[in-house]
Amino acid sequence: MSESLKDNRVIHFLPDDDPHGWIQWKGTDVCVDIRCSCGGVSHYDGDFMYYIQCPHCNKFYEVNGHIELIEVSKKEAEENSYVVKIPEIM
Numbered sequence: 001m002s003e004s005l006k007d008n009r010v011i012h013f014l015p016d017d018d019p020h021g022w023i024q025w026k027g028t029d030v031c032v033d034i035r036c037s038c039g040g041v042s043h044y045d046g047d048f049m050y051y052i053q054c055p056h057c058n059k060f061y062e063v064n065g066h067i068e069l070i071e072v073s074k075k076e077a078e079e080n081s082y083v084v085k086i087p088e089i090m
Ligand SMILES: [Zn+2]
Pocket: 036, 037, 038, 039, 040, 054, 055, 056, 057, 058, 059
């Protein structure tokens, strides 16, 4: 039985304490800067970024939907971008 690299990954956050979210990718457009474990930096603009291959070392990655939430003041949020009002409470 082969061992999956994905099964051995370590996620560095405390799910009950650290603010975070999970993106459910729906094939929508994305613009992203990527830094690989090899140190290579790359950029992608496009759709369907579920898996990537590093253009520097050819390593493959699944694009995790986990996102970090960084707390800011109301003033900082409103000055920098449109603030999404989340309509759904789970
Ligand atoms: Zn790489």
